[in-house]
Amino acid sequence: MTIGVGGSTPEQELAKMQDMSGGVAFIDDADREARLDKARALMREQKIDALYLDTTVNLNYFTGLNLKLTERLHGAILPADGPLVYLSPAFEEPKTRSMLKIDGDIRVWDEHEDPSALVIDTVESLGIAAGRLAIDPNAPFFNVDGLRRSGNRYELVNGAAITGACRSVKTPREIALLQRSNEITLEVHKAAARIMREGIGTVEVEEFILEAFRRLGGKAPQAGRPIVLFGEATAYPHGVDYPQSLQDGDMVLLDIGCFLGDYRSDMTRTYVFGNANPRQREVWELEKAAQLAGFAAARLGAPCEAVDAGARGLIEAAPGFEKDYKTPGLPHRTGHGIGIEVHEESYIVKNNKRPLEVGMCFSIEPMICIYGEFGIRLEDCAYMAEDGVRWFTTPSHSVDDPFGYEA
Template structure:
């Protein structure tokens, strides 16, 4: 049996877990202020008069305001020079002000009034009558369309160069939250492997993982969870009707949680029972691809070339080519932070050069439909000296969690 797999009951596994968040440092007001200042500096460099930030992770990133996007317009206008102002429904005023870390004037609209006209009037009151105004890339089209029609004198552009330009580079506080979230999920992975037994369902494993994330300090439990057994592991995001666990099945578990809004996302693949030569061969090949991507991730190198390095390992072994399966059907990795997938991406068409502070998943999955799949997913962050793992990659197919020390 694979080391660490099927060794204890759920009750015993839960007893081994405890809150890992008691000493976590969260984002302070000064950091939100620094983010606003950086955004304004970028706007001035790019000749952008202001950006509109819609409810969601961008709004939290810049203003500390946790608010989910809906059909009602809630957002902030960050001018290139001056103070942040907000737009919100009048009945939400008191609630919104309670969530705001960055304080500012809140311009309100009643339910039978146009928030788009209010947006145009607010810009006018801020002295912005012409020029480029960036719109948060996550803004729903109907909101952007309303804003555009309310004032067609402005040149509306995608605000991604500002939002991603700031968010791609993580601060030490952000790295700390990401590190702890990933430590938590790795502990959950170890506990989960220990409770597997023949006949357990994917739903039962998912329920355990959800509760285990709560035990280690994630109040909402799992942010997401994919559990696959046997042939189902060949499909990156699962199948409609998952199977129950059988002896010598390949097991793939991809899960994560949030801490202070920041995401973990770790995948482990191993065997319930004894690995055969085919499982060993593909597991090792996947490991080589993951390590090739890590080695290629150097300051100044492009995201595309990191993907290219991982893909070459798999293609040279006779899989692919390109995105064909059997092979690697998707990108090697994605940025991670407040969104589980965010800029930049380790994919062939992303020419973004790597910089210190960038964070990525590294998961060049090997999919063999009709047999099984292998995905090793760990994350790393860039330093001036090169990449650093958040979590140590799986050691071997026989001892994935390096327990035989």
């Protein structure tokens, strides 16, 4: 039997768990003010006069205002010079004011009024009669279209050059939150492996994972469920729409993560329930080598695509595997940035020329998919430090001892 897999029960594992969320500082108002200052500096460099933030993670990132996206426009305007101005439905103004972490005026619109006109009127009131208005890249189309119709005196540009540039380079406090979030996730992985037994269903494992995160202090994502796959279903990168039951010799793939202080973890472990056969062993070891090749290619100043090329090249050179996203092989990018979203800038993919710099955080997960047999993904997140790349958590050790208990 694979070391660390099986031998326990959900009840035994949950009883041992203690909250791991203490002792790490969360994002505070001083952090948010620094983010706003950085955004303003970038706006001035790029000759952007104002940035419109919609009800997205970007609004939360810069202001701490965490609102639910609806059909009603709700957001903020950040001028290149000057304080924030918030935008709210009139009947939501008291609630919005009670939630503010960064002070600012609130402009409101009533139900019969055009909220896009309020945005443009607000920009004009800030002394910006014409110029470049950057739009939150996550804003829904109906709001962007409304601004396009109402603001024909302005050049509307993609705000990703501001939001992405700020969010993709993390501060030490952000890295500490990501570190703890990943540590919690690794503990859940270890516990989930121990509850595996023949006949257990994927739904039971999913429910255990969600409860384990709660016990350990990590907030489970509101949308979606953990990816838990057995057997042939492990070949599908984002899972299947039917439950499975674990059988001896099955490959097991768990792709899970949590929030801590708004910061995400994302980690995948793949191992065999029972003993690995020669085919499983060979592919697992190739996957492990590819992940390490991607890590080795992550050097300060190297382009993001170099990490993808390092991992992908090893898989494509192996006998029996295809090139250019074809299967059997690696059908998707090698990784993605991680922070307040599980997938964010910068992406570890061919043609991304952005140089790796201190503070960038990303996953390395060059999955091998063999449809009709199984898939193997080993995913860990890493970050760029002053002395080079570092893992947040220790990657899988070996096919026989994935968690390194006997390393």
